Amino acid sequence: MRSLFFLLEKESRQLLRNKQLIRVLIIAPIIQLILMPLAANYSVKNISIAVVDHDRSTLSQRFISKITASGYFKLTAYVNTYSEALAVLEKDRADLAIQIPANFEKNLVRENVQKIYIAINAIEGTKANLGGAYLGSIITDFNSEIRAAWPLGGVVEPIPQITIASSNWYNPLMNYNLYIVPAILVTLVTAMGMMQSAFSIVREKESGTIEQINVTPIKKHIFILGKLLPFMVLALVIFTLGLCIAWLLYHVTPVGSLLVLYASLIIYLFAVLGLGLLISTYSATQQQAMSLSFFFINIFNMMSGVFNSVDSMPQWAKNIVETFPPSHFIKIMRMVVLKGSGFSDISYHLVVIVLIGLVFNTWAVLNYRKTV
Amino acid sequence: MKQLLVFVKKEFIQVFRDRSTLLLLFGLPIAQIVLFGFALSNEIKDSKVVVVDYSKDEVSSRIIAKIGASKYFDVERSLANADQLEAAFKKGIIKSAIVFPASFADDLLHTNKASIQIIADASDPNLATAVTAYLTQIINDYQIQSGRAVGLPLQIIPEIHMLYNPELKGAPNFVPGVMALVLMLVCTMMTSVAIVKEKELGTMEVLLVSPFKPLYIIIAKLTPNLIISIVNFFIILLLSSIFLDLHVQGSLLLLTLDSILFILTSLSIGLWLSIGAQTQQAAMTSSLMGMMLPTLLLTGFMFPIENMPLPMQWLSNLVPSRWYFIIVKQVMLKGLGINYVWKETLILLGMCILLFTISLRKFKIRLQ
């Protein structure tokens, strides 16, 4: 155990002495944490619309202003023909086009039924779908309004009406930052921890000092542990720093207990750093280590539910994602930070992370032994 | 000229002998296409919803059945009591809940007005918005249908056409983004590393001392990456055509030419990065950190640029992939011609010429 102490002392000294690296490791996450939430705002609003109003009646005017007043839509083009509207859509100057037919008001009164044509640029599927749903709700609302206001001749039978009261728990103001900031923090800690631990052994291989270590009686797992712990501490520091920024800049404060958060973080880091070390034992050069870890970080970022929902994936993809430590930890983060979930709520995810971590680390130790 | 060919051949041999580079070069684009095409979407599907039905009447059960039948929702289970909701949400499995009050049936029968409560887990605001919107839509549909059954007057019926992507798949939006991301990263990183590697090996010294023109060194270093990137581009097109049913709608020639322009721009950035870097590690880190993030954030394929604060929107104008992304969307997905993308093409051309000239001028014919 004493040799572990000296290993740790050496690793921390080397780490702390590399001022440039420390600076990058601290400043880069801060910048990213400041910039990412600004850009990564995926809330669907500001859907731009083009309107073709063939009717030009008071009713059609009221309809259009009802739409723009909703807050979701902004009118960017008011054109005369449907084909002009389509051209606007093609140029990406509008996301959807609404065509109000001629004699809209007259037909509605005469026939009691009138259609409105809506064309949506569906390249961004979600935006299109939500835009359609919003528009649908607005039209239903508008419909009830005119029905209530209209002097209805003869029809006295009351219409049953169901009103919907919706409430948003855990994030009533629908603040997107509350959702994205914890996940970004996870990706930053992951990328940093994995890359640095992937470099650690390779660097000793390249400088030749690994031979010196191999002729000493030091045990393999102690050596690996000595490499792992300093990065764990560093990751903890960065994480804490990130939490402070999240609190100061985005007013994201964990609802749940910090104890749960940090305990999970340590377990998570154990798994991620293990993967880094595994990459390290398979690489002969820093370039290889970099390529491999970049490959994994990239896949992790895409699939772990940072920006895209894991729930919407097909089953096979869900099965793959189940083996990614970051996806579990992102869930834990969001649960603890936003909902105040406790150990019992997150126990499943913790167990999975521990299992994955054990696999990675055992593999790394075994493989390190083999390559010597 | 023969010198140049031999140099280019050597670069190819080296690329194909390094497995980890190959993985990054070809594995990443393929993995990305597969992921984006098949795995990733923001579409809500089978979202777990919990029902608390205090009323248990005919209308409530009909609404519940309608919700369960929709592709968006899975009615997970019914809770007898709303107090249990909190615990269920905390486990993170259910995303929304519908509460029918005990008086629901009575109110509807006697006052013709009743209220339903929808509770959404807004820790994911987008999901919450979407879930609420879809639930509302289903309930509204139910009302319209029952209204039509009784001959409701003054009905406005929206008729919605989804253009370009009628099945609302995620792929059409992601493929152009992936193309921009992959081409950008591969080009910049591979180029910056390739040049710095020669510096580290000491071979750059010999190349510089040789009568071989520095311009040729640059061209020789860029050519393999250019060709590999073009191959990558076609692989992505092929994959998305075969697996994602996403075909090039517009002119393939125009798309290819614009892609080559974008690749050249990215290569120039790589060249530029390699000039400052002394070690491969520095070159890789700067191309990853410096390129990855802006490309991901400011291209517009993951996050809509119009939602960003103004300074970020201005900044996004400087990112080449932003313009390329627009071009691909217009030409590949909408099938538009040059008259719709000439502006973007010109911007890319300008960036390319500027960056290449800068790197060419800065490329050192000496060691310091």
Place this chain on the structure above:
Amino acid sequence: MISLSNISKTYNKGQITALKHISFSVDHGELFGLIGPDGAGKTTLFRILTTLLFADEGDATVNGFDVVHDYKQIRNCVGYMPGKFSLYQDLTVEENLNFFATIFGTTIRENYALVKDIYQQIEPFKNRMAGKLSGGMKQKLGLCCALIHKPDVLFLDEPTTGVDVVSRREFWEMLARLKKQGITIVVSTPYMDEANRCDRIALMQKGVVLSIDDPANMIKDFPQKLYAIKASNSFQLLQDVRNYSGVDSCFAFGDALHVTFRDSSDQNMMAYLYTKAYTDVSMEIITPSIEDCFIHLLKD
């Protein structure tokens, strides 16, 4: 062929001095050696002459061309093998040679005669990756690559470092043959025993040229009488000789000690050693080697 006047170079904004006021010249067809340990400034000097670095001050010409202004002409007529030159590890021997031949605008066949002796030795491994060659082989391949375009001047930075005695000898024999073909060669080495193979040498240490001359003259100029003292227990002998008050310098050289004395205290040395109970001790005057000269110059 090559001339330097007052060349100085510092790194890190003057913090580290690499070269201090170096001036010398090398004649056409000469085999010139830069002899000195790591850190003497040999590599920096090579880089200035091969137009890769600018000197802070001073002028230099190679083949009549200025190293700053006429760098293109110089690059056309020199061959260079850097110290840490490691070829392309992931290319085979043949691919490496072919590549460098083409880069220099020639083919292996065209100048095969020049590299034939060397290339024949590595030819059996021509399909092996350069990264898998041993030190001696790498050096030979490196030399082939530097020679393939038949340069007027050849710069070799520590070509024999880490190479065994046999390969080193072969290497120097090759250089001698190249010299006969009229190629001017500047070579650096940390091995002092290789100095004798050069026409003229410059002894360097910490950026300063200690002495420039042909090896024989340098030895002739050794100012003191040099003695070799031998005994079977040489380590004990070293201690005892060093303790003798009249000794000016004493260093182990192979199986003997090389000793110089102050004044004429050499007279009493043998008597002193007998008192130390050496039975097989011998002492004789010898001709110094370049290494003796170098040690002597370092002392001043």
Place this chain on the structure above:
Amino acid sequence: MKWMNPVIITEKLTKRFGDFVAANELTFEVNQGEIFGFLGANGAGKTTAMRMLCGLLAPSSGKATIAGFDIYDQAKQIKTKIGYMSQKFSLYDDLTVSENIRFYAGIYGMDIKQIKQKTGVLLEELELQSEAKTLVSALPLGWKQKLAFSVSIVHDPSIVFLDEPTGGVDPVTRRQFWDLIHYASNRGVTVFVTTHYMDEAEYCNRVSIMVDGVIAALDSPAQLKQQYTATNMEDVFYELARHAKRKDD
């Protein structure tokens, strides 16, 4: 004689890489306190042999004991008994002189008090007291090599393996380095050293010369010179190695 106690004993020690026999049936003994020169041409199998003896590489066949421990199943015990200084630097450039000493002493199991005392002694021997807090990267090459040697014997091993310890070092420092080796040998440390400087071979008590994977000669320098009627070791080496078939490994 101080050499009657063999600390390295090998018998038909062999290493194969596929069809290639890198080291073929090496049989020799090295005695305690001896300075043993291990010479050979590039590619003769020196490095392979040395790696086997240090426990870095498992032999294919044959027997060997190092400091009384079996090379196959007592590798751990062997590692506490040997020191090693490799051709590439074994010191950490980004640690100071005393931090390097502290680290290596520490992982060999010394306690803080011992380390402090040992560091003091070492720095004094090397006359590096004023440089204790200097980063190793800032030291001149010669000093680094001397420090690396001292660090490799900081835990008082019975054998120290030196792989080309003096490459590129100036002649005066090279001799100071050999002084250190002699001191260590006088204290009873066995020194197993490879070098390309043939004058250094003369400083060894005995020298072995490997050619094509086998030991072609093994004796004291004086005997070898006599046997090959050569005036110096360089000629002996040349005579033995120039007909080597294996110019490469």
